[in-house]
Amino acid sequence: MKNILLLTGLLLIVSCKSKKELEKPIKAPNVVFVLTDQWRAQDLGFVGNEQVITPAIDELAKEAVVFTNAISNLPVCTPARASLMTGKYPLSHGLFYNDKPLRTDENCIAEVYKENGYQTGYIGKWHINGHPRGMTNTQGRGLPIKADRRQGFDLWKVCETTHNYNNSIYFDENNVKHKWEGYDAIAQTKEAVKYMQANKENPFVLFVAYGPPHAPYNTAPQKYQDMYKYMDIKLRPNVPEDKAEKAKEEIRGYYAHMTALDDCIAELQKEIKNLGLEENTIFVFTSDHGDMLYSHSEIKKQKPWEESIHIPFILKYPAKLKAGSQMTKMFSFPDIMPTLLGMSNLPIPDSVEGLNYTGQLLGTQELSVDAALITCPVPFHQWKYKNGGREFRGVRTEKYTYVKDLNGPWLLYDNLNDPYQMNNVVGKEGYKTIQADLEVKLKAILDKQGDQFLPGEEYMKKWNYQWDGSDSDK
Numbered sequence: 001m002k003n004i005l006l007l008t009g010l011l012l013i014v015s016c017k018s019k020k021e022l023e024k025p026i027k028a029p030n031v032v033f034v035l036t037d038q039w040r041a042q043d044l045g046f047v048g049n050e051q052v053i054t055p056a057i058d059e060l061a062k063e064a065v066v067f068t069n070a071i072s073n074l075p076v077c078t079p080a081r082a083s084l085m086t087g088k089y090p091l092s093h094g095l096f097y098n099d100k101p102l103r104t105d106e107n108c109i110a111e112v113y114k115e116n117g118y119q120t121g122y123i124g125k126w127h128i129n130g131h132p133r134g135m136t137n138t139q140g141r142g143l144p145i146k147a148d149r150r151q152g153f154d155l156w157k158v159c160e161t162t163h164n165y166n167n168s169i170y171f172d173e174n175n176v177k178h179k180w181e182g183y184d185a186i187a188q189t190k191e192a193v194k195y196m197q198a199n200k201e202n203p204f205v206l207f208v209a210y211g212p213p214h215a216p217y218n219t220a221p222q223k224y225q226d227m228y229k230y231m232d233i234k235l236r237p238n239v240p241e242d243k244a245e246k247a248k249e250e251i252r253g254y255y256a257h258m259t260a261l262d263d264c265i266a267e268l269q270k271e272i273k274n275l276g277l278e279e280n281t282i283f284v285f286t287s288d289h290g291d292m293l294y295s296h297s298e299i300k301k302q303k304p305w306e307e308s309i310h311i312p313f314i315l316k317y318p319a320k321l322k323a324g325s326q327m328t329k330m331f332s333f334p335d336i337m338p339t340l341l342g343m344s345n346l347p348i349p350d351s352v353e354g355l356n357y358t359g360q361l362l363g364t365q366e367l368s369v370d371a372a373l374i375t376c377p378v379p380f381h382q383w384k385y386k387n388g389g390r391e392f393r394g395v396r397t398e399k400y401t402y403v404k405d406l407n408g409p410w411l412l413y414d415n416l417n418d419p420y421q422m423n424n425v426v427g428k429e430g431y432k433t434i435q436a437d438l439e440v441k442l443k444a445i446l447d448k449q450g451d452q453f454l455p456g457e458e459y460m461k462k463w464n465y466q467w468d469g470s471d472s473d474k
Contacts, residue, residue: 031281032282033286035081036287037077038289039213039291040291040311043255043258046058050234054258056263066327068328069330070286070312071332071396072289073089075288075303075374076288078095078099078128079096085106085108086108087335087336087354089334090377092449094463096375098137100465101128108337109337110153110205112347113205119203119205120152120153120154120206121204122156123206123208124158126145127160133466141159142159142160142162144177145158145171145175155173158170163214163215165220165257167184196271197271200275200276200277212257212260215300218253227256228256233247235247236420240294268283279318281317282315283315286313286314288311290307291307301383302376304403305421306415317343321362330371334353334354335356341356370398371396371445374392374403375394377391378471380467381468390405392405393442394411400434402441404453409435411424412426412435
């Protein structure tokens with residue numbers, strides 16, 4: 001009898017212990033979000049580019065989930081960054097034009113993390129503060145950002161925007177002006193390492209926003225430039241011959257920036273592992289948009305072609321996600337905030353318009369999503385009207401890109417059979433059914449968002465924005 005009672009007691013103890021273990025709260029994951037500027041998806045070693053040197057990111061891809069169809073909806077700096085912060089589309093948050101201010105009442109990602117006990121930090125380029133009217137972009141981008149406009153971030157080592165990556169300026173939490181020593185991405189990485197060291201016992205969310213590989217292309221540290229100095233760059237087939245030499249010259253510098261940043265990624269990954277944080281840290285590597293670099297004779301971004309809209313997106317979370325896997329469904333900027341909050345077991349604000357991909361990533365849910373919106377409500381700056389800019393709306397699916405301008409259907413590409421988009425099949429007999437289906441998909445997205453696809457000047461009036469320079473001249 002005693003033995004039976006003893007055994008029963010032991011079972012009760014084990015049972016109680018198991019129950020307590022089950023009730024033990026799950027440790028909140030850290031988040032390290034690396035945002036680069038103008039890094040197109042095509043230029044990474046692991047996706048098949050044999051010339052760009054990115055060993056750290058190639059290794060990261062083996063340890064993470066690679067999103068093969070990540071899209072920048074409005075591929076330019078301010079709109080993409082505002083969608084990242086709010087989980088909303090550009091015509092909802094209103095930043096469809098560079099250098100306009102994000103409203104302080106927007107419910108942003110760092111505010112949610114902070115409300116749930118996280119330490120929050122931002123290092124690097126911001127570009128959603130805007131500036132006073134009558135001030136040039138050059139002047140406005142060098143101003144400090146007031147505390148009530150930091151959208152929930154506490155640690156603050158930020159410049160609104162600069163493309164001087166050597167000894168560039170930033171402002172701290174008290175709006176004191178400083179300079180990053182040397183190449184700013186390297187100095188910013190050191191600051192990020194310090195932040196992780198200081199907060200290793202707390203859940204934290206840290207954004208590291210590098211300025212490169214955005215132009216100017218020839219300003220990476222010399223050792224990185226030397227790696228490409230004599231390389232005969234293999235151009236994409238859609239770069240015309242008359243642009244070839246200029247493209248090769250700029251791509252050498254573009255790749256040099258990328259390799260410098262790859263070393264920065266290596267440092268961040270190394271420190272996360274050294275601190276024992278790897279298992280429970282969500283690490284993201286991405287970019288706000290791509291870079292045409294003379295494909296289709298075009299430069300920079302804002303445009304609907306792959307080089308502009310297709311971005312790298314790698315998410316590593318060893319505690320929950322299978323290393324070396326792919327997520328092939330369409331994914332875009334408004335989806336980032338709800339997905340990170342979902343992976344962190346935090347509430348998603350009702351204001352968010354993007355989708356939470358947590359269930360899709362964990363294999364517990366199959367999302368019904370087959371198209372991502374690509375849009376240009378107002379062409380501006382490098383793609384202003386005088387330079388051929390035009391308003392457009394379109395969808396990118398796993399197979400196709402379909403785009404309309406104000407005059408009607410403009411572009412249709414079969415991306416699987418024509419990966420360099422050299423054959424526009426819009427209106428062609430063999431693609432009429434496909435085009436009609438894509439038109440239905442586009443209309444459904446626009447209707448859901450209440451987007452009437454109006455001329456750009458209508459949106460400028462609605463949001464009381466002023467045109468910069470000659471952007472409005474047609």
